[in-house]
Amino acid sequence: MRFDLPDTPPGAEALRAELRAFLAEASRAWTPEIRARSWMGFDRDFSREVGARGWIGMTWPMAYGGRERSGLERVVVLEEMLAAGAPVGAHWIGDRQSGPLILRLGTEEQRRRILPGIARGELAFCIGLSEPDAGSDLANLRTKAERVPGGWKLNGRKIWTTFAHKSDYMIALVRTSPAPEGGSRHAGLSQFLVDLTLSGISIRPIRDLAGADSFNEVTFDDVMLKEDDLVGQEGAGWAQATSELAFERSGPDRYLSSYPALSQGLDALAAHPVPGAEVTVGRMVARLSALRGMSLSVGGMLERGEDPAVEAALVKDVGNVFEQALPEHLRGLLDPEDSPAELRALLAALTQLTPTFSLRGGTREILRGIIARDMGLR
Amino acid sequence: MSELRGILVEQVERLVADAGGVAPLREVEAGTFPQALWDGLSEQGLALALVPEEAGGVGLSWGDAAALWQVLGKHGAPVPMAETMLGAALLSAAGVEVPDGVLALGEKGAPFGRHAAHAVKLDGARLTLHPVEGASPGANIGREPRDDLALGQRSAAGILPNSHGPRALRQGLALIRAAQIAGALERILALAVDWANTRKQFGRPIGKFQAVQQQLAAMAGEVAAVQVAVSNAARAVDARGLAEAGFEIGCAKVVAGEAATFGAATAHQVFAAIGITEDHELHHFTRRLWAWREEGGTDRAWAGEIGKLALARGGANLWPDLTARDA
Numbered sequence: 001m002r003f004d005l006p007d008t009p010p011g012a013e014a015l016r017a018e019l020r021a022f023l024a025e026a027s028r029a030w031t032p033e034i035r036a037r038s039w040m041g042f043d044r045d046f047s048r049e050v051g052a053r054g055w056i057g058m059t060w061p062m063a064y065g066g067r068e069r070s071g072l073e074r075v076v077v078l079e080e081m082l083a084a085g086a087p088v089g090a091h092w093i094g095d096r097q098s099g100p101l102i103l104r105l106g107t108e109e110q111r112r113r114i115l116p117g118i119a120r121g122e123l124a125f126c127i128g129l130s131e132p133d134a135g136s137d138l139a140n141l142r143t144k145a146e147r148v149p150g151g152w153k154l155n156g157r158k159i160w161t162t163f164a165h166k167s168d169y170m171i172a173l174v175r176t177s178p179a180p181e182g183g184s185r186h187a188g189l190s191q192f193l194v195d196l197t198l199s200g201i202s203i204r205p206i207r208d209l210a211g212a213d214s215f216n217e218v219t220f221d222d223v224m225l226k227e228d229d230l231v232g233q234e235g236a237g238w239a240q241a242t243s244e245l246a247f248e249r250s251g252p253d254r255y256l257s258s259y260p261a262l263s264q265g266l267d268a269l270a271a272h273p274v275p276g277a278e279v280t281v282g283r284m285v286a287r288l289s290a291l292r293g294m295s296l297s298v299g300g301m302l303e304r305g306e307d308p309a310v311e312a313a314l315v316k317d318v319g320n321v322f323e324q325a326l327p328e329h330l331r332g333l334l335d336p337e338d339s340p341a342e343l344r345a346l347l348a349a350l351t352q353l354t355p356t357f358s359l360r361g362g363t364r365e366i367l368r369g370i371i372a373r374d375m376g377l378r
Numbered sequence: 379m380s381e382l383r384g385i386l387v388e389q390v391e392r393l394v395a396d397a398g399g400v401a402p403l404r405e406v407e408a409g410t411f412p413q414a415l416w417d418g419l420s421e422q423g424l425a426l427a428l429v430p431e432e433a434g435g436v437g438l439s440w441g442d443a444a445a446l447w448q449v450l451g452k453h454g455a456p457v458p459m460a461e462t463m464l465g466a467a468l469l470s471a472a473g474v475e476v477p478d479g480v481l482a483l484g485e486k487g488a489p490f491g492r493h494a495a496h497a498v499k500l501d502g503a504r505l506t507l508h509p510v511e512g513a514s515p516g517a518n519i520g521r522e523p524r525d526d527l528a529l530g531q532r533s534a535a536g537i538l539p540n541s542h543g544p545r546a547l548r549q550g551l552a553l554i555r556a557a558q559i560a561g562a563l564e565r566i567l568a569l570a571v572d573w574a575n576t577r578k579q580f581g582r583p584i585g586k587f588q589a590v591q592q593q594l595a596a597m598a599g600e601v602a603a604v605q606v607a608v609s610n611a612a613r614a615v616d617a618r619g620l621a622e623a624g625f626e627i628g629c630a631k632v633v634a635g636e637a638a639t640f641g642a643a644t645a646h647q648v649f650a651a652i653g654i655t656e657d658h659e660l661h662h663f664t665r666r667l668w669a670w671r672e673e674g675g676t677d678r679a680w681a682g683e684i685g686k687l688a689l690a691r692g693g694a695n696l697w698p699d700l701t702a703r704d705a
Contacts, residue, residue, distance in 0.1 A: 001598065001602060003602060003605060003606045003609070004609075005606070005609055005610060005613060005705075007705070008704040008705065012704070016698075016701060020698075079701070083697040259697070262693075262696065263693035263694065263696050263697065264693055265693070266688055266689055266692060266693035266696060267692055267693040267694075269689055270689050270690075270692060277685065277689070278681070278682045278683075278684075278685030278686040278688075278689055279678055279681045279682045279685055280681075280685065281681075281684075281685035281688055281689060282628075282632060282680065282681030282682055282683065282684035282685030282686070282688065283632055283636070283677070283681045283685075285629070285684050285685065285688050285696070285700075286607070286628065286629040286632035286633050286680075286681060286684055287603075287632075287633065288700070289607070289610065289625075289626070289629040289700060290603045290604075290606055290607040290610070290629060290630075290633045291603070292700070293606040293607065293609070293610045294602060294603060294606045297606060311602070314598065314599050314602045317595070317596070317599045318599040318600070318602070318603055321599075365588070365592065367595075368591065368592045368595035368596060369588070369591060369592075369595070371595035371598050371599070372585075372591035372592070372594060372595045375567075375571050375594065375595070375598060376571055376575060377571060377574060377575065377585040377586075377590075377591050377594065378585070378586065378591065
């Protein structure tokens with residue numbers, strides 16, 4: 001376990017200023033519910049505007065619609081978007097995971113077909129991992145793709161797939177050959193680029209406790225995939241999918257989910273002073289600063305091409321605890337009648353979202369298992 | 379980590395580890411000064427580590443120093459080398475010649491004060507050096523000497539530059555204690571992991587139980603958070619000077635204090651009864667963790683300062699203020 005703070009990339013100040021000006025304008029239209037949902041909010045118009053400014057896929061080569069900026073500059077963009085509570089869900093997965101996967105392991109054809117659309121904010125992605133009998137035990141998944149003349153035939157079911165009903169593509173992890181007898185269940189899995197408009201795919205939104213449609217059940221019934229819908233190597237899907245996780249788990253999206261409430265809470269507390277509130281606020285700010293340092297450190301390691309899988313798990317675990325506790329800390333300080341309507345609405349929405357923070361992207365228990373194993377336990 | 383830092387950390391690590399595990403800690407708690415260890419570290423020029431080369435010192439960065447303090451903390455800091463490094467750095471910055479030997483910081487509850495020939499006091503920007511004429515012995519719950527001193531007339535005085543500020547002593551001490559907490563936490567985490575892999579119950583090592591794994595993993599997260607907060611604080615001092623690094627130092631002390639509380643409790647839970655026996659090594663570290671939380675400003679005090687400032691600046695400034703401090 002090692003964390004080294006990176007230097008701030010040159011031009012970060014100017015980039016932040018540009019983002020803040022853009023977000024100040026765009027945020028006028030956002031309700032507290034939109035801010036609370038942040039990267040769980042899906043707004044294609046907003047994503048297209050972000051894409052037009054060159055802030056999606058910004059580290060990718062120009063040839064694929066990227067801007068060839070550094071990974072740490074990209075972090076600046078992510079931080080500013082999340083601190084503002086921007087509805088970035090329509091491009092978040094493509095920028096964070098699917099695009100980088102295709103860039104790294106996709107064919108030239110896949111790169112040219114997909115990446116420019118992601119970078120423009122036009123192509124939305126979802127990640128097909130969980131299944132009814134494969135949650136934390138992901139290797140137990142049953143959805144399978146069989147080789148047929150001209151391609152693959154896909155059958156099975158994915159569940160809890162965020163934004164499947166609004167996305168253009170899914171990166172699906174499926175079984176392409178049976179797990180070897182007595183061997184690793186991680187063998188025989190492959191990743192596919194699945195066009196969600198293909199026939200044989202049915203997508204059923206599952207309403208969540210807040211009354212929102214964000215996740216789905218996706219059923220594949222003899223869906224015909226082309227030969228080159230395979231991403232990367234046949235049978236290497238497990239390693240490919242888990243190597244994305246350091247990117248998925250270390251970003252500011254793992255500790256900033258509740259940030260807009262902290263910012264508004266400060267103003268409510270300034271208007272209605274509560275004795276001793278400054279101590280609770282100071283503890284939150286100190287945590288925020290430390291978590292930002294941890295996340296940036298992992299960002300620096302990723303930029304150098306290292307594989308900080310365990311460090312990323314630590315960021316997500318500590319970050320999730322923070323972002324879940326934040327609304328409760330505010331609740332402990334502010335009576336509802338002392339809070340402006342906007343903060344009340346924000347906290348109401350966040351309260352209903354917080355359980356997901358330590359579930360999405362790997363549960364707290366799975367992450368702590370990864371950390372424990374790295375320390376030599378298990 | 380720079381190459382120099384790596385070499386220094388290794389040297390200090392070796393010197394302190396060779397002093398015999400927790401033996402020096404037991405000595406300190408029994409009222410003896412681990413003179414040989416002090417001499418060994420002094421011979422490396424450590425006392426003048428933060429004094430610039432042109433003033434006859436080693437010219438280490440605060441980042442390097444914090445890494446060394448972390449190593450000292452990992453071994454329970456049996457000698458007041460960190461305090462002496464800070465005292466020497468301030469004296470030198472104020473243009474005062476640094477005397478040999480242990481430097482006491484302040485006059486009330488001075489760490490290892492009875493072993494110091496000189497004490498450093500700060501009043502506003504005015505720094506004074508005094509001979510120690512007597513000590514009324516005291517101790518924290520780590521049973522480390524914390525003595526009220528009788529000081530003689532000042533033997534030298536100087537003005538600290540603005541870059542250090544009137545709170546240089548408190549801030550420096552807060553950074554020292556935060557770094558030592560990071561080191562001590564790293565130590566007890568390693569001890570607890572080792573124990574979990576060794577101690578068998580129900581026919582297997584207790585580390586095989588998820589309930590134990592999950593606790594230690596959560597503790598690892600806290601240890602990481604303190605380490606990053608300490609690096610961030612030391613880097614802020616290097617970039618802007620002590621006076622302008624109060625926010626980062628405060629954040630480090632807050633996170634360190636919280637993590638010390640959580641980490642000590644977790645380690646004791648994993649060690650169970652054996653861990654609270656006098657013969658066991660764990661308590662030398664956990665008692666120091668509980669004591670170091672209180673020194674250089676408690677986490678509550680620092681959080682209050684940080685929170686008050688954040689409330690005064692308002693919600694719209696919180697994020698821009700945070701990013702504007704990037705080094």
